[in-house]
Amino acid sequence: xxxxxxxxxREIVGRLPTTRDEDWKYTDLSRARDITSRWLDAGAxxxxxDIDEEIERISGSIDATWFVIANGELRLPDAASGISAERLDxxxxxxxxxxxxxxxxxxxxxxxxxxxxxxxxxGLLFIDGAADAxxxxxxxxxxxxxxxxxxVVEYHASQGAQDHYSNTIxxxxxxxxxxxxxLRIQSRDLRHxxxxxxxxxxxxxxxxRSAGFDLGGGxxxxxxxxxxxxxxxxxxFDGLYLAGEGQHIDNHTRVDHRVGxxxxxxxxxxxLNGRCRCVWNGKAIVHTGADGTDADQANxxxxxxxxxxxxxxxxxxxxxxxxxxxxxxxxxxxDETSLFYLRTRGLDRQHAKQVxxxxxxxxxxxxxxxxxxxxxxxxxxxxxxxxxxxxxxxxS
Amino acid sequence: xxxIKNLKSRIGDSxxxxxxxxxxxxxxxxxxxGPNGSGKSTLAQVVAGHEDYEVTGGSVxxxxxxxxxxxxxxxARNGIFLGFQYPVEIPxxxxxxxxxxxxxxKRKHHGLDEIDAFEFLKLAKEKMATLGMDPKFxxxxxxxxxxxxxxxxxxxxxxxxxxxxxxxxxxxxSGLDIDALKAVAQGVNSLRGPERAIILVTHYQRLLDYxxxxxxxxxxxxxxxxxxxxxxxxxxxxxxxxxxxxxxxx
Numbered sequence: 001x002x003x004x005x006x007x008x009x010r011e012i013v014g015r016l017p018t019t020r021d022e023d024w025k026y027t028d029l030s031r032a033r034d035i036t037s038r039w040l041d042a043g044a045x046x047x048x049x050d051i052d053e054e055i056e057r058i059s060g061s062i063d064a065t066w067f068v069i070a071n072g073e074l075r076l077p078d079a080a081s082g083i084s085a086e087r088l089d090x091x092x093x094x095x096x097x098x099x100x101x102x103x104x105x106x107x108x109x110x111x112x113x114x115x116x117x118x119x120x121x122x123g124l125l126f127i128d129g130a131a132d133a134x135x136x137x138x139x140x141x142x143x144x145x146x147x148x149x150x151x152v153v154e155y156h157a158s159q160g161a162q163d164h165y166s167n168t169i170x171x172x173x174x175x176x177x178x179x180x181x182x183l184r185i186q187s188r189d190l191r192h193x194x195x196x197x198x199x200x201x202x203x204x205x206x207x208x209r210s211a212g213f214d215l216g217g218g219x220x221x222x223x224x225x226x227x228x229x230x231x232x233x234x235x236x237f238d239g240l241y242l243a244g245e246g247q248h249i250d251n252h253t254r255v256d257h258r259v260g261x262x263x264x265x266x267x268x269x270x271x272l273n274g275r276c277r278c279v280w281n282g283k284a285i286v287h288t289g290a291d292g293t294d295a296d297q298a299n300x301x302x303x304x305x306x307x308x309x310x311x312x313x314x315x316x317x318x319x320x321x322x323x324x325x326x327x328x329x330x331x332x333x334x335d336e337t338s339l340f341y342l343r344t345r346g347l348d349r350q351h352a353k354q355v356x357x358x359x360x361x362x363x364x365x366x367x368x369x370x371x372x373x374x375x376x377x378x379x380x381x382x383x384x385x386x387x388x389x390x391x392x393x394x395x396s
Numbered sequence: 397x398x399x400i401k402n403l404k405s406r407i408g409d410s411x412x413x414x415x416x417x418x419x420x421x422x423x424x425x426x427x428x429x430g431p432n433g434s435g436k437s438t439l440a441q442v443v444a445g446h447e448d449y450e451v452t453g454g455s456v457x458x459x460x461x462x463x464x465x466x467x468x469x470x471x472a473r474n475g476i477f478l479g480f481q482y483p484v485e486i487p488x489x490x491x492x493x494x495x496x497x498x499x500x501x502k503r504k505h506h507g508l509d510e511i512d513a514f515e516f517l518k519l520a521k522e523k524m525a526t527l528g529m530d531p532k533f534x535x536x537x538x539x540x541x542x543x544x545x546x547x548x549x550x551x552x553x554x555x556x557x558x559x560x561x562x563x564x565x566x567x568x569x570s571g572l573d574i575d576a577l578k579a580v581a582q583g584v585n586s587l588r589g590p591e592r593a594i595i596l597v598t599h600y601q602r603l604l605d606y607x608x609x610x611x612x613x614x615x616x617x618x619x620x621x622x623x624x625x626x627x628x629x630x631x632x633x634x635x636x637x638x639x640x641x642x643x644x645x646x
Contacts, residue, residue: 342494351501
């Protein structure tokens with residue numbers, strides 16, 4: 001099933017980033033290397049778990065035209081107007097060891113094109129579940145045609161609890177005057193390791209709104225790289241990460257403002273409880289000549305346990321004068337005055353803490369860019385918050 | 397109903413209440429007046445159960461029960477309400493949610509079922525109408541972006557919904573224009589009754605033109621130095637706090 005020899009594959013695995021790389025300082029991919037090596041040792045065969053019921057359940061929760069990528073294998077939906085799809089044959093030259101691994105082990109790639117205004121969102125369900133430790137790849141290219149108005153929902157899930165490493169590449173292009181809404185829900189098993197690399201390139205007067213919700217996963221690294229090469233782009237993205245005992249969630253974002261005018265705005269929020277670690281690294285680069293750039297980035301973290309750790313780093317690089325850039329990062333605990341206020345209204349301490357924690361996430365949930373998925377996101381966030389709040393005795 | 401005896405309390409190293417005694421019976425309205433820093437707000441916070449204030453002496457009983465042993469939420473469910481001087485803004489929690497959660501916490505404590513959603517809405521809208529509040533406030537974040545007057549009205553709305561036996565209103569009149577003051581006073585007056593007591597903590601006499609107290613107490617340096625009827629408030633307004641202080645020490 002693989003295009004390259006075991007030695008070549010092991011050589012690529014050996015070149016995956018390590019904590020010696022500046023961009024990977026806080027995120028150790030040893031577990032990904034280990035899972036992949038074990039999988040290669042076992043003959044690189046993936047025995048799929050019984051996955052169909054979970055696919056039904058998830059795809060039934062959001063009304064969308066669902067493309068399912070199960071353990072790296074693609075299942076195409078029935079035709080839907082405004083949505084055309086094909087398997088990917090040509091994969092561009094890899095720019096990193098992770099991309100090389102993706103190219104080398106990719107089973108099915110997918111290209112989706114959105115024209116006009118489809119009735120339903122495009123759903124991409126990435127689901128992994130195997131009998132033994134396994135590695136899977138996914139690669140999806142999404143094109144919003146010029147003037148199109150559409151929605152994409154990515155749902156990253158697991159079937160069962162098993163060591164699994166998934167490496168996903170998503171490339172999105174938003175054509176001139178197109179209006180794109182993008183939602184990423186990550187609800188992986190706590191033994192799952194994932195790396196995702198998403199690129200977004202926008203055309204003239206294009207609009208891209210996105211939100212990512214990291215609600216699970218043992219070790220998660222998401223890279224979101226946005227390039228603005230035509231004027232008039234309006235970009236806005238949010239991220240919420242909820243981490244409980246033992247989790248590690250790393251979000252790296254990068255926005256390249258190559259021309260102006262254009263706006264980009266990002267807001268990431270994290271709620272951490274128990275022994276866990278999260279990383280937010282937001283980079284905005286305003287290149288020479290990108291006059292009229294307006295870039296704003298914010299990252300706020302709520303640490304509910306003394307054992308939770310956050311590394312938050314905004315990075316602004318500005319090479320032109322006519323710009324408006326701002327950033328803000330906060331790390332804090334629940335506000336004692338608010339807690340007392342709620343308790344004087346009869347809510348017990350635990351309930352008051354829950355209310356304030358939910359409130360911290362509520363703003364991002366209310367802005368989920370794909371409206372038909374807002375309720376399910378809200379439910380998933382509530383459920384995950386309950387789990388991480390109750391998983392740790394610090395929260396009492 | 398409320399018996400405070402020789403109460404001493406401090407925050408950090410500074411002693412604020414220095415042997416305060418006060419007795420409040422059902423049906424009574426007490427006004428506690430005093431200059432800034434006299435301990436008025438501390439008294440309100442201690443009765444509500446704020447953990448930053450350490451009680452170093454004395455006792456507080458409510459309906460015969462030792463109040464100081466109870467958590468703030470237990471005090472609330474037992475019938476104590478504190479209207480905050482500076483109500484907290486809590487974006488992301490809507491007003492309706494808080495009102496309902498507060499009401500249900502109390503109902504559960506008294507062995508009642510949760511309030512029906514329809515009944516709740518009807519009750520909330522009724523109370524809002526009497527306070528001159530737009531029902532839209534139900535769907536806003538708690539005090540989020542509210543003006544000073546709106547926040548105070550919202551406190552009174554919570555009080556009206558919870559129907560406490562003892563309401564302590566901490567500087568509820570501060571920062572209110574005359575219309576808001578009248579609305580707030582009306583809300584408070586509508587709660588007056590033989591089974592309830594109200595303590596108004598205030599710096600100025602103005603509020604007492606609209607809510608007539610049965611007793612007025614002057615607090616200075618953590619003690620009540622003079623008590624009287626409503627005429628005392630007028631005297632204070634004319635002569636200032638120094639007059640009582642001098643009278644008390646001299």
